[in-house]
Amino acid sequence: MPRTLAVLPPEQGVRLITLQRPEALNALNTELLGELAAELDAAEQDAETRVVVITGSRKAFAAGADIKEMAERDLVGILNDPRLAHWQRITRFSKPLIAAINGFCLGGGCELAMHADILIAGEDARFGQPEINLGIMPGAGGTQRLLRAVGKSLAMQMVLTGEAIDARHAQRAGLVSEVTQPEFTVERALAIGRVIAQKAPLAVRLAKEALLKAEDTDLASGLRFERHAFTLLAGTRDREEGIRAFQEKRRPEFTGQ
Amino acid sequence: MNFEHILFSIEAGVATLSFNRPEQLNSFNAKMHGEVREALKQVRQNPEVRVLLLTGEGRGFCAGQDLGDRNVAPGAATPDLGESIEKFYNPLIRTLRDLPLPVICAVNGVAAGAGANIPLACDLVLAGRSASFIQAFCKIGLIPDSGGTWTLPRLVGMARAKALTLLGDRLTAEQAEQWGLIYRVVDDAALREEALKLAHHLATQPTYGLALIKRSLNASLNNSFDEQLDLERDLQRLAGRSEDYREGVRAFMEKHTPAFKGR
Numbered sequence: 252m253p254r255t256l257a258v259l260p261p262e263q264g265v266r267l268i269t270l271q272r273p274e275a276l277n278a279l280n281t282e283l284l285g286e287l288a289a290e291l292d293a294a295e296q297d298a299e300t301r302v303v304v305i306t307g308s309r310k311a312f313a314a315g316a317d318i319k320e321m322a323e324r325d326l327v328g329i330l331n332d333p334r335l336a337h338w339q340r341i342t343r344f345s346k347p348l349i350a351a352i353n354g355f356c357l358g359g360g361c362e363l364a365m366h367a368d369i370l371i372a373g374e375d376a377r378f379g380q381p382e383i384n385l386g387i388m389p390g391a392g393g394t395q396r397l398l399r400a401v402g403k404s405l406a407m408q409m410v411l412t413g414e415a416i417d418a419r420h421a422q423r424a425g426l427v428s429e430v431t432q433p434e435f436t437v438e439r440a441l442a443i444g445r446v447i448a449q450k451a452p453l454a455v456r457l458a459k460e461a462l463l464k465a466e467d468t469d470l471a472s473g474l475r476f477e478r479h480a481f482t483l484l485a486g487t488r489d490r491e492e493g494i495r496a497f498q499e500k501r502r503p504e505f506t507g508q
Numbered sequence: 509m510n511f512e513h514i515l516f517s518i519e520a521g522v523a524t525l526s527f528n529r530p531e532q533l534n535s536f537n538a539k540m541h542g543e544v545r546e547a548l549k550q551v552r553q554n555p556e557v558r559v560l561l562l563t564g565e566g567r568g569f570c571a572g573q574d575l576g577d578r579n580v581a582p583g584a585a586t587p588d589l590g591e592s593i594e595k596f597y598n599p600l601i602r603t604l605r606d607l608p609l610p611v612i613c614a615v616n617g618v619a620a621g622a623g624a625n626i627p628l629a630c631d632l633v634l635a636g637r638s639a640s641f642i643q644a645f646c647k648i649g650l651i652p653d654s655g656g657t658w659t660l661p662r663l664v665g666m667a668r669a670k671a672l673t674l675l676g677d678r679l680t681a682e683q684a685e686q687w688g689l690i691y692r693v694v695d696d697a698a699l700r701e702e703a704l705k706l707a708h709h710l711a712t713q714p715t716y717g718l719a720l721i722k723r724s725l726n727a728s729l730n731n732s733f734d735e736q737l738d739l740e741r742d743l744q745r746l747a748g749r750s751e752d753y754r755e756g757v758r759a760f761m762e763k764h765t766p767a768f769k770g771r
Contacts, residue, residue, distance in 0.1 A: 432742045 253286035264301035264448025265441055266294050270313055277307045279359040280317035281334055287363075288340035295344060298507075301448035301455070303344070304440045305367065306351040309433065313360025315381065338391050341366050345456055347447050351440035352376045353433050357415065362389060365396040368459060370426060371440045372418040373433030378426060379415030399466055400426045451489035452507040457481075513540035515565065516547045521558040521711035521770075522704070523551045530566025533618060535574035541596040548603050558715040558770045560607060561707045562630060563614040563700070569639060572621020575648075589650070597622055597654045604629040605655075605726055608719035610710050614703035615639045615681070615690070625656035628663065631722055632706065633690035635681035636699040641689065646676040662729060663689050714752035715770035 257269040268290055270277040277283075287305075294300045307313050324332065341363070350367035357379045364370055364378075372378075380393045388394065389410060398406040401424035409416065418430045431439045447455060457480040464476045484490050488508040496503035515526040525547050527534035534540075551557050564570055573592070604611055604626070613630035620642040627633045627641075643660075645652045652660070652673050660669035664687045672679060685693045694702045710718065720743045728736050747753055752768045759766035 432739070432746070434746055435742055 253290060255280075255283040256286050256290060258290055261297070261300045262441075263445045264299070265444035266297075266300045266303045267437070267441065268294075268303060268305045270305070270307040273308060275317065276311040276314035276355060277360065278315055278317045279313050279363060280320050281337070284334055284337040284341075288337040291341055291344045291348075295346065300346065301452055302347045302349065302444035304349045304351055304437070304444050305363075306437050306440065307353065307360075309353050311355040311360070312350070312352040312376070313357075313363055314355040315358030315360055318385070321387075334391075338366075345459070346452075347444070347455060347459055349440045349444050351437045352378075352418075352427070353436050357381055358389070358393070359391055362391040362393045362396070365392060365400065365426075368462075369428055369440075369443060370421075371429045371431060371436055371443070372421060372427040373436040374418055374430055375433055376418040376421070376427075376430075376436075377415040378409075378418075378421045379413065380410045381413040381415070383411060384413040396466075397426075400424070449505070451487070451493060451503075451505040453487050453489060454484055454493075457484060511543045511547070513537070514543045514547060516543075516550075518550075518554065518557055520708060521556060522561060522707040523547075523554075523557045523559070524561045524563070524704075524707075525551075526562075527564040527570050529574075530564075530568070532574055532576075533568030533571035533620075534564045534566070534623070535571040536596070536622065537574045537576075538596075541600070544600060545603075548600070548607070551609075552603070552607065558609055558711045559707045560609060560611045561614065561703055562604075562611060562626070563703065564616050566617070568617040568623075569615045569619040570623030570626060571618065572623040572644070593653055601626070601629045601655045608723070609715055610718050610722065612703055612707050612710070614699055615641075616696075616699055618642065620644045622654040625652060625654035625659065627690065628659040629655055634692050634694055634699060634703050634706070635684065635690050636696040637681055637693055638696050639681040641672075641679040641681075641684055642676060643673045644676050646674055660689075663687075712768060714750065714756060714766075714768040716750050716752055717747050720747050 255270065255272050257271050259267045268287065270283065270287075272278060272280070272283060291303065294303050347369070348367045349369045349371065350364045351371050352364055353373040353376055356364050356372075356376055358381055361378050361380055380389045380397065382389050382393070389397075394406070394410055397409065401409075401421075405416075405424050408414070416424070418427065421427045422430045429439065461473075461477045461480050465473050468476070489503075489505045492505060493503045511528075513527070513529050515524070515528050517524050525544065527540070529535065529537075529540060551560055610632065611630040613627040613633045615627050615633060615635035616639060617636065618640055619627060621644045624641040624643055643652050643656060651657065656673070660672060664672070668687060671677075679687075679689070681690070681693045684690045724736075724739055724743050727739055731739060751771050752766075755766045755768060
């Protein structure tokens with residue numbers, strides 16, 4: 252059993268992972284990151300799990316990396332940092348990942364949230380990359396994913412000043428898709444997850460891949476990738492079922508085949 | 509915890525915070541700001557507290573900023589008043605509005621400057637008959653702060669808001685009640701007792717639900733009709749999960765007095 256996470260068995264196809272290091276506002280130490288990567292690997296293999304929702308506490312999604320741990324690493328230590336492999340495993344997760352964010356979402360926490368495909372924020376959530384205040388900079392996608400999500404000016408401002416923005420600002424900027432009452436953040440994320448969990452898994456998987464492609468390729472290649480993915484789905488039983496159910500005006504029964 | 513410039517106590521679910529610099533009409537200096545902040549922090553963190561009562565000692569309620577703290581010497585650099593708002597007044601106003609419990613304000617005398625706008629950030633304002641509200645800012649070249657420019661037009665309409673803030677005239681408690689600026693005027697001698705009675709009554713009520721009512725009404729001032737309907741749906745969902753709701757329904761069905769816990 253992971254020590255820094257609470258994991259619920261999937262319900263209606265959605266698995267909920269809760270970060271649990273209350274003593275440190277869910278700071279992402281290496282142990283937590285490793286456990287999270289392992290949990291996502293397990294969810295990847297689990298046929299019952301169609302979507303994963305990840306959340307923290309009411310007070311903090313995750314308030315950054317573990318500074319104590321960071322202080323102990325010199326240049327060589329950082330070069331051989333095991334955390335990089337954990338981040339890469341999280342990035343590899345092929346099923347939809349939804350982040351339900353309340354409270355502090357800073358530094359590594361903000362970077363983790365940006366690894367999710369969909370971000371839902373409670374009204375009092377705060378997003379920031381305060382690394383610059385420690386004489387360092389974001390090191391897990393903060394300078395890359397943030398810029399792609401919110402545009403250059405705001406990303407520069409956040410990373411260079413270290414100042415956080417609130418949930419409404421994050422929504423206006425395109426970092427999060429919905430802002431809810433804080434008590435409902437997790438529920439809303441689960442509800443979205445359940446909707447996705449009812450779709451054809453192969454279509455969901457390829458659609459996610461195509462969308463992520465859009466972030467790091469030129470338009471022509473992206474369109475080519477999209478077309479290939481679209482064509483691949485033509486060979487699935489779920490596509491037949493989806494179209495037939497639509498014509499027969501009934502709910503489709505997707506099997507993932 | 510002993511304070512120098514405020515009186516603070518918690519009893520039977522009611523936290524009472526009274527400004528206590530009577531010689532200076534309870535005007536704010538840095539120390540009083542710090543003490544108010546500390547007291548409000550205790551209110552927020554103490555689950556026993558279900559109602560906050562805010563009032564003042566002596567003849568005044570609060571005369572805003574102590575200008576003695578702000579003496580502008582000729583030739584000195586211009587002060588940054590924005591900083592003191594950012595540091596002191598805005599956090600105070602935000603806290604009063606966001607506290608998840610009813611905040612009662614008993615205005616016991618003159619309320620001037622920021623002191624006139626602090627009550628407007630509270631939920632239920634009672635005022636003694638001799639109390640008055642003065643938007644004194646315009647007399648010294650400043651603008652109303654502590655939320656005044658936002659709250660006044662919403663409470664009394666733009667025409668009256670402009671008159672109050674551009675002229676800086678004294679508004680009597682009775683006039684304030686007629687204009688809808690405050691909830692109720694009571695006799696000076698009865699003010700403290702009336703306010704406490706109200707506070708102790710509210711402390712027996714389903715305060716979790718009351719906090720949600722406060723939250724929804726505060727939000728309504730910025731929401732569209734559609735957004736507000738959605739918010740009502742969400743907050744009602746929360747209210748419906750509370751122990752107090754179950755208790756309320758049960759007591760209603762069984763025809764006895766409910767025992768609410770504020771959760």
